[in-house]
Structure formats: structure tokens, C-alpha cells
Amino acid sequence: MSSKRPNPSKRFAHEEPDTLVYQIDDRLYVNLTDRCTLACTFCPKHNGCTEVKGHELYLSERPAADTIIELIGDPTRYTEIVFCGFGEPTLRLKDLLTVAKAVKAQGGNTRINTDGLANRVHKRDVTGEMAECIDALSISLNAQDETTYNKHCEPSLKGSHTEVLKFIEAAAKVIPDVSATAIDGLEGVDVAQCAALAEERGAKFRARYLDVVG
Numbered sequence: 001m002s003s004k005r006p007n008p009s010k011r012f013a014h015e016e017p018d019t020l021v022y023q024i025d026d027r028l029y030v031n032l033t034d035r036c037t038l039a040c041t042f043c044p045k046h047n048g049c050t051e052v053k054g055h056e057l058y059l060s061e062r063p064a065a066d067t068i069i070e071l072i073g074d075p076t077r078y079t080e081i082v083f084c085g086f087g088e089p090t091l092r093l094k095d096l097l098t099v100a101k102a103v104k105a106q107g108g109n110t111r112i113n114t115d116g117l118a119n120r121v122h123k124r125d126v127t128g129e130m131a132e133c134i135d136a137l138s139i140s141l142n143a144q145d146e147t148t149y150n151k152h153c154e155p156s157l158k159g160s161h162t163e164v165l166k167f168i169e170a171a172a173k174v175i176p177d178v179s180a181t182a183i184d185g186l187e188g189v190d191v192a193q194c195a196a197l198a199e200e201r202g203a204k205f206r207a208r209y210l211d212v213v214g
């Protein structure tokens with residue numbers, strides 16, 4: 001059964017069926033939600049674009065876990081099943097974990113591309129639940145300090161930058177492959193400082209570049 005909540009992206013409404021899963025190279029991406037607690041200035045959806053690498057990611061409804069599991073099929077056909085779409089996948093944590101457990105039960109690999117705010121949103125440490133079925137996390141740190149973070153990410157939740165740092169540290173203790181990321185070339189962002197913050201917390205760091213999905 002799909003969610004019937006009002007869709008905040010109605011302005012992008014179109015006639016095509018929703019893209020619930022989409023392949024880039026040898027990875028399959030899962031588009032669970034269009035919602036975010038951030039409004040990043042560099043995000044395509046906040047710049048009037050709903051496409052990523054030719055995939056239209058507008059969602060008219062949020063898909064059920066069973067629908068996604070069926071669409072994935074045999075997950076071993078892909079190197080990874082990546083939860084990353086038009087919004088922040090951990091906002092639908094329960095469904096995300098249901099799908100991830102099904103993928104792991106069939107021998108697949110799982111990754112979440114996340115804003116690192118799941119503990120803040122769900123008001124508990126969810127990294128242990130993730131560790132049961134998630135192999136890798138790519139966490140958008142985005143900036144070395146709160147001022148720069150707030151400027152580029154416009155968080156709706158107070159203390160978001162601090163929460164991302166705490167999430168990186170907690171996740172790196174229990175999940176095998178944790179990377180933090182920041183966008184090289186974004187005004188005021190010091191990727192070397194971001195890398196140091198990630199590495200101090202036991203995570204790897206990867207610089208990203210504007211408009212490159214990964």
C-alpha cells in the first residue's frame with residue numbers, strides 16, 4: 001500500500017509513472033521519498049530539476065516496501081542496492097530497513113546515501129538497527145562548521161551539523177564502511193577540514209563534485 005500524504009513536490013507533477021528504482025552503472029538506486037529536513041541550495045529539486053542522470057525522480061506517492069522489494073528482484077545482479085533518491089531515505093527508516101533486510105537475505109549489498117540526521121529525526125540512536133542490514137553509509141557532512149552548513153543546507157532542525165558529526169562517529173563504530181562527503185568547490189567549504197572531522201570520528205572521507213551522483 002502506498003502513502004497518500006500530500007506530496008510537497010506537486011509543482012513538478014507530470015504524467016509519467018514514478019521511477020521507484022533506477023540503475024546507474026552497476027548499482028541500483030531506490031527512490032523511497034521526496035522529503036527532506038534540509039533544503040540544500042545545490043540540490044536539483046530546489047533548483048527546479050527533478051532528473052538525475054536522465055532518471056525522472058518526481059514521486060506522486062511514496063512506495064511501499066513490498067513494491068520496492070519486488071522491483072529489485074535478485075539484488076545480486078547489482079554491486080549494491082543504494083537508498084538514495086529525491087529525498088532523505090532515512091525519513092522512511094522502517095520501510096528502508098525492511099527492504100534492506102530482504103536484500104541482505106538474498107545475498108545483496110546495501111548502502112544508504114544519507115544526510116546523517118536519522119538519529120535527530122527519530123530521537124534515538126538508529127545506527128545499531130542499520131548495522132543489522134546496511135553494509136555502507138555515505139553521509140553528507142557538507143561543511144566543516146555550522147555556519148557554512150546552515151548557509152548551504154538550510155536545515156529545518158536545530159543543531160543539525162552537530163548531529164551529523166555525532167551520527168558519523170556512532171555509525172563508524174558499528175557499520176563496516178562509513179564515508180563522509182563534502183562538495184569540493186562549494187563556497188566556504190574546506191574539504192580538508194571536513195576530511196579531518198570525518199577521520200577523527202573513524203570514518204573515511206570522499207570529496208564530491210557538483211552535479212555528480214554517487
Ligand code: SF4
Nearest residue numbers: 036038039040043087
Ligand atoms: S539532503 Fe539531498 S535531497 Fe535533501 S535537499 Fe539536500 S541535497 Fe537535496
